Structure formats: C-alpha cells, structure tokens
Amino acid sequence: MVSEDITKVLTQRPLGLVFDIDGTLSPIAQTPDEAKLYPGAAGYLQRASKFAHVGVLTGRAVADGARIVNLEGLTYIGTHGLEWCDGLPTTHPVQLLPEAVPFLEPGKELLDLAEKELKPKIPGLVIQRKNIGGTIHYRLADDPEAARQLILNTLKEPAARLNMHIDEGKRAVEILAPLTINKGKALRRFVEHFNLKGVIFAGDDRTDLHGILEIERLRQDGYAAHAIAVQHADTPPAVLEHADTIVQGVEEMVKLLEQITIDVSRTNA
C-alpha cells in the first residue's frame, strides 16, 4: 500500500502523474544515449495512463525523451518546459513555446562553437543538441573538473554576447534560453491543460526543485498535490527538504509507481 497522503491524491479525478526521466525513471548512465528506463517502468507507466494523465517532464528534447519512454498516450514536455507534445512526436506535432523561437539560432551558434573549440581539447566530451540550446556532457573526460572549468570559461563570454543562459547539471553544462520557463511552470500548465484535481510529481535534481515547489503552490491553491524526491548521493538538499515523500534511488521510485498502479486497480475493482 502507498501512504495515506499519496492515496488521497490518487482518489482524485482527473488525476495527473508527472515524472522526470534521468535519475527518476532511468538510472544515470555514462552518456545520454545509453540511458534506459528501469526494467518494468514502461509497463507501469502504460498501466497508469489508463487512470491518469501521465506526463514526462524532462530537460531532454521532446524527441529524445520520447525515444527513451516510447509510449503512446503520454504527454511529453521537453527542454525544461519549452517543448510540448500530446503523444509520441513521431505521430504528433511538437509545439515550441513562441517565446523560445528567438533563441534557436543563438543556441545553435554556441553549440557549433563548443564542437569547434571544446571537442578537440576534451576527449570523451558529448555534445547533445536540442531544438533550443543543448547540453555539454563531460562525465567521460579524464579530468572532469578541469573539463568543466574549460567549458565554462570558453562559453561565458559568447553566451553573454548571444544572450543565452549557462547553467550546470550532473557532470554537464546546459546552454539554455534566458527564459523564466521551468519545470514548475510546465507542471502548472499540465495541471490546467487537463483540468486536474490531483497531481503527483517525481524528480531528483536541481531542475526538478521547480516542480516540487510548484506542488506546494498547487496545494495552497486547493489541488490535491504530492511531490516525490528520488534520492541519490548528489541530490540537492532543497529537493529533499521540500518533497513530501523521499524514495531511495530509481529502483524504489519504480516500485512505488508499480504500487500506485496496484492500489488504483484494487480500488477500481
């Protein structure tokens, strides 16, 4: 059985279940392309989509997140909230927020610069391009800290000139549009889009904190809302502090998702 607090949310209709991918449903992998859903997760998401609106809310581009989850009938929200797709992007249009459009070219320019300047200097560097901006991964560099410094030093001035924002993720430097869209705003949009009465959000990292804090605000606004933090050695303390439930790692998160599907089908039986 899941906790009473989670059960209370699960009885609401319409209900939403929203998940981050990396570190939440997929263990952190050496490279972005190697990441996979934890065994069983796809089946539980599919089952959950029979009684809830299931959203995938990721820093990856929609196409990349959908490649990993690969289930029809889910909503894919990518690039930290800038892209939205009601279903798999192979069969549904991907909507890019209009305010993000001016940053398509500057983002591309910075990534081109990273390819030219950084790739030859940092063996193992992975440059992940997205529709808007992208992510430069230094996890495989021989000296990750030196790689991080070189990436930040190389991109600082051009990013300021092109009015792009630089942030940091897990062994990665993110090139982002300088917009205030984040996972919290995207979560609110998801709730309003489906007219939800209840929503659960699960995430593990810095960018997920926006989603977790939005859950607090949704509760204040009268929604049944619950935040789950997936704890890893490097989980930011604020994520744990503001979450309503903490699970240990992706394995426990997927077990909880399974239990949610079991409890809801028992109640509906």
Ligand SMILES: O=P(O)(O)OC[C@H]1O[C@H](O[C@H]2O[C@H](CO)[C@@H](O)[C@H](O)[C@H]2O)[C@H](O)[C@@H](O)[C@@H]1O
């Ligand atoms: O905010 P998120 O939705 O968690 O997205 C952040 C980035 O996650 C991915 O990178 C991370 O996971 C990779 C695969 O496990 C790992 O190799 C990498 O070191 C991590 O930083 C994703 O590839 C990025 O696009 C996201 O921006």
